Amino acid sequence: MKKKLILILALMSLMIFCSCVQKNDAQQGPRAVQQYNDESDFDVTGITDNTYITIIGYIGSKQTVNIPPTISGKPVRAIGDRAFGGKASITSVIIPNSVTSIGSGVFSGCSGLISINVDAANPNYSSQDGILYNKAKTGIIHVPRVIGGNVTIPAGVTEIGSSAFENCTGLTSVTIPNSVTSIGGSAFAGCSGLTSVTIGNSVTSIGNNAFYNCSGLTSITIPSSVTSINYQAFSGCSNLTSVTFQGTITSSNFSSNYSFPGAYGDLRAKYLSGGIGTYTRSSGSNTWTKN
Numbered sequence: 001m002k003k004k005l006i007l008i009l010a011l012m013s014l015m016i017f018c019s020c021v022q023k024n025d026a027q028q029g030p031r032a033v034q035q036y037n038d039e040s041d042f043d044v045t046g047i048t049d050n051t052y053i054t055i056i057g058y059i060g061s062k063q064t065v066n067i068p069p070t071i072s073g074k075p076v077r078a079i080g081d082r083a084f085g086g087k088a089s090i091t092s093v094i095i096p097n098s099v100t101s102i103g104s105g106v107f108s109g110c111s112g113l114i115s116i117n118v119d120a121a122n123p124n125y126s127s128q129d130g131i132l133y134n135k136a137k138t139g140i141i142h143v144p145r146v147i148g149g150n151v152t153i154p155a156g157v158t159e160i161g162s163s164a165f166e167n168c169t170g171l172t173s174v175t176i177p178n179s180v181t182s183i184g185g186s187a188f189a190g191c192s193g194l195t196s197v198t199i200g201n202s203v204t205s206i207g208n209n210a211f212y213n214c215s216g217l218t219s220i221t222i223p224s225s226v227t228s229i230n231y232q233a234f235s236g237c238s239n240l241t242s243v244t245f246q247g248t249i250t251s252s253n254f255s256s257n258y259s260f261p262g263a264y265g266d267l268r269a270k271y272l273s274g275g276i277g278t279y280t281r282s283s284g285s286n287t288w289t290k291n
Contacts, residue, residue: 036068044071045080052077058084063112069096077101085109095132097121102132102141105163105186113144140164147171148193155179160187162207169193172216176200183210185230192216201225206233215239222246228253234260243288244278245271262286 041060046053053076058065065084069076076096081103084090088111095102097119107113115130125141126133132141139159148170153160155177162184165171173196174188180200185207188194195216199206205228211217213236220240222229224247234240235258243260251272260267263286270279274290281288 036066037062039068039071041065042067042071044076046074047072050074054078054080055083056080058087058090061089063089063091064094065090065092066094067096067099069098079103079106081105082108088112091115092117095119095122095125095127097123100124104161105166107132107142107144108163108166111145111167114146115144116142143168145169149173151175153177153180158182160184162186163189166190172196174198176203178202181205183207185209186212188214190214199223199226204228206230208232209235212236218242220244222249224248229255229259231255231257232259237261239283241283242278242280243267245276247276260288262288 037060041058042055043057043059044053044055051074053071053074055076067076075098077098078101079099082105083103084107085105086109090110091112092115095118100123102125116127116132118125118127124135126135126137128137131143133139134141138157139161140157141161141164143165145168147168150173151171152175156179158179158181160180160183163186164184165188166186167190169192171191171194174194175198178200179202181202182205183203186209187207189209189212192213192215194214197217197220201223202225203223204225206226208231210233212232215238217237217240219242221244226247227249229249238261240261254268256265256268258264262281266286267279267288270288270290278291279288280291
């Protein structure tokens, strides 16, 4: 009799537990299904002539853009150059695992963009804290413009991509670690609030327009590792009055086309004749002098 009573109580407990689980599931409702944007939100190529889709523009109105993995039954493999450029209303973008190629300046001018998130299964790209990286997180591809203040690039990053921090006007200082070897074109262009830049001693190349119109910069040190300064790298840095060169850059690797503010090619010419050292100019002056 005692054994029967224990068995009955056990069965009752199991029934009560199952009833609670069912009630809880009913309250939670059906499992959430990922909601992608309508296919019509995207301007694409490849519908009729390729086996995959490339997104070349965004024509939708949603603030959150969840890119579908397929459009017209074909996988979305690529996002073209500046595909979302200038779409100020976009606040977040979700990239599926199907995308294996992302062009340059894809999110340039997306002033309202807060975060970029990549499907963890994507083979080529990743994200962290809303920032778009390559899969291994050794290359920074795009940083939302809301990023500001003092930023230290994570150790392990080797490349700052083209337009990565472009127009991050709230950025005030950036420290580039010794792991970084290249600064891409327009990487910090338009960062008008930037007042301090520390370039690590492994950087070899400073790309076209890398610091273009960084009007808050007053001084910069070019480490000895740098062997190439490209077209208009520091052009438009109107308040830059002190440049220190710690190494040797050949004339063929030092762009003559307004790579620094001042008279056309003046600082370049002074450096090529004067070599390593600090060069200064008075505010508003076009002429550089070696100290």
